[in-house]
Amino acid sequence: QVQLQESGPGLVKPSETLSLTCTVSGGSIINYYWSWIRQPPGKELEWVGSVYSSGSTNYNPSLKSRVTMSVDTSKNQFSLNLKSVTAADTAVYFCARSSGFFLYWGRGTLVTVSS
């Protein structure tokens, strides 16, 4: 059974960079797409972007100028960097395996942007 686990700081200051890592276990990261999805408190889900195991990426245009995703196949991990954050970036961030739809999800990690 594929399992995903998000990790990273729970508090980020405004204007700084949010950095999260997702560790995949129970299966290989190779030959799959991997995504980040976020959910502000009490609101709906928003797809942030996806990265293939080769490193190719596809970002949501609404965040494209601030987002970078990467993959480390040796560690079975992929990462999200979101720069110049504001309070509007406060959300639960989920990592997931993509086939267009999302079958496997991490539990999510709350990231709060506040000074």
Add this chain to the structure above:
Amino acid sequence: EIVLTQSPGTLSLSPGERATLSCRASQSVSSNYLAWYQQKPGQAPRLLIYGASSRATGIPDRLSGSGSGTDFTLTISRLEPEDFAVYYCQQYGSSPWTFGQGTKVEIK
């Protein structure tokens, strides 16, 4: 970007009743690439339906998806206590992939 509008916002029903949830797209969803998810408080979403009508592994047959083009429906034939949750639709026919705003199914 395809905007998905779900209705109603909240559905108040009793166990055993039938639930019908709607998801309308602002433009046609390519290849009917539409998925449905269930989310309970404090949990990640759970995939229920993909390709508009294919049930994910382990999803009971009282849940069914239908529709095509711009109009899609999730039907729960007889509500069980574990079905009371928030449901989201998601299109993956064109980038950016987008979600609806959700329908909450609550106990009446």
